[in-house]
Amino acid sequence: MKNTYFTPGPAELYPTIHQHLQRAMDEQIGSISHRSKQFRDLYRFMDEQLRTLLAIPDTHGIFITGSASEVWERMLLNCVEHESFHLVNGSFSQKFYDYANALHKHAHVLEKPFGEGFDAAEIQVPDYAEVVCVTHNETSSGVQMKPSEIHKLKRKNPKKLFCVDIVSSAPYPDLDFSLIDSTFFSVQKAFGMPAGMGIWIASEACLAKAERLQKNDTLTIGAHHTLPALWKHYKDFETPATPNVLYIYLLGKIAEDFNKIGIDTIRRQTEEKARMLYKFIESSDAYEPFVKQERHRSQTVIVATTQKPSSDVIAIGKAANMLVGSGYGKFKESQIRIANFPAVSPEQVNELINQLNKIY
Template identity: 25%
Template sequence: MINVQPGPSQLFHSVRDHVRQAFKLRIPELLPSGDEARELAQQTAKQLRELLAVPDSHEVFFLPETRSFIDEAMRVVGNSSALSHDVLLSNDVTLNPDTKLLVIHHTESGGTSLRPEVFTHLRDRGDDSLIAVDASLAWPYASLPFETIDAVFLEFHVGFGMPAGLGAAIVNDRWIQRHRTMRTSPEPIHPSLNLTWVSVLGGVLGDMLSRGIITIRRETEYKSSLLYHLLDQHPLIQPIVKEKANRSRTIIAARADDIGRIQDELRRHAITAGFAGNSVTFANFPSHSKEQYERLADILSAIRQ
């Protein structure tokens, strides 16, 4: 079976091995407040920094999930704004001068992603606003301009092929200082943190580092180019995002009049994708091999009038 749903998506190939190793090391028995837990979190954060080139200006905090943290930050700050890609890609972004926090998805489920200059433009126009970016659907492929971003949030069960239940907040000192008085800055080790998943993530990150981020990005681009090339010429299913510069490499969204036929054919070949209405979304993460994407392209190509 191939799972190309956006999330939870297909597990990274070595997750099961790292789960067994975590239990062998008795990681589930660690106390979140203990030295071993802190060392584990620090080592995994170091690997994440290395893979994604996270600068020293930003701290890494692991969380059970990030939705409540983002919601709490928006609630406490008071004057916040969640900007959609429809607005950000329109070249007509108007910001309220009183806005204190901008929350943005780097990549949306509709198949669009933001270029680095969008964040630079926001920083130039956003005055002293904090900028928080959800990179769940973008990483590890995307390269973010950290100099323009105060906080990055992500859930690892998406692009990193992890089980659900682990996220991270990567925040700079400006974010920490502003939120410390509001009690929404992350704790060093969250009391409900699943340390087993932190250990497993460390194993996955080690495997990704061995493969290399350049190779991961090249493979992601190969797979997305393969599918977009097919969809651009397909008589029954077309990409939703027409502007190539705005197309996501990690989330590929398409539309078909007879979406049921597409779904039935994929199901017949044991492929699970994200279906909603007359659209389908294909995730393209390191957990999806080139061979799996070539098979997906062959199956879609065979669906004709």
């Protein structure tokens, strides 16, 4: 019997990926040149499907990276001359901040305890911060910042570049790209693909900043995958270096599948499944929601504190071929994390609930 993966990444593969992968093998997609018309057509198709899915305007480019983590470094090198500002409330937002310090940027931070969320009204962006770094969905703690709150914060700080991490939530968040300058995700979570590729979406304002910094002899914006180099090749739907051509093909196909369903339907289904899970967790004596404020609870990575060791809970799921994630870091043995991505159905979520209910 096959496993169902409720792990928050790598996660359950999207059901159609098998047929897309077979067609890619039949058409020898993995062997084509990244300087060929066939590749340019694949990249263009992926670009068109993502633009439709996420409502990305022509002012933003869609670039290929090796991972989402790579974008932390690319964004900081290309768009921060001196100062960045980071909202930190979990391990991955912390890593974005750590990257800024490692690159010798003057990094400001507003920090909240693990499991607590941010609202725009409580945030004061430092005057000289050039980029505001926000994590929409903190994979480690199951906290989301509502897009409406991110938009409010940008409107209060219109001259700042805003970079939003949507690694474990895309395509769920309804971001207004007239306000968001940069965002990024990886393919092994909600897009239901194996790990191995990141997507960086960046605006012309980010490009202009990178081009200005590139002229400064006292700075470096990097030597590999600089934003000006990415954008130069992107104009022709090419890449500076050989990319993961197979994954570009697969992402275009899965984004097309999502568009056939409709993004509104995907968002509604995500929220319905999240309600099922939170209702169960709140009503059970064996679990409780880790994130106390309902408005800050993730819809895509549900985190529950377990009364028994989380390894016991995970073992119950595994015995039924249903795998959930452990807690992150110091919460490894006291929490579980449940991925609520499009690849899993309401029926599978209901079966998982039935299994988790067997802890007693």
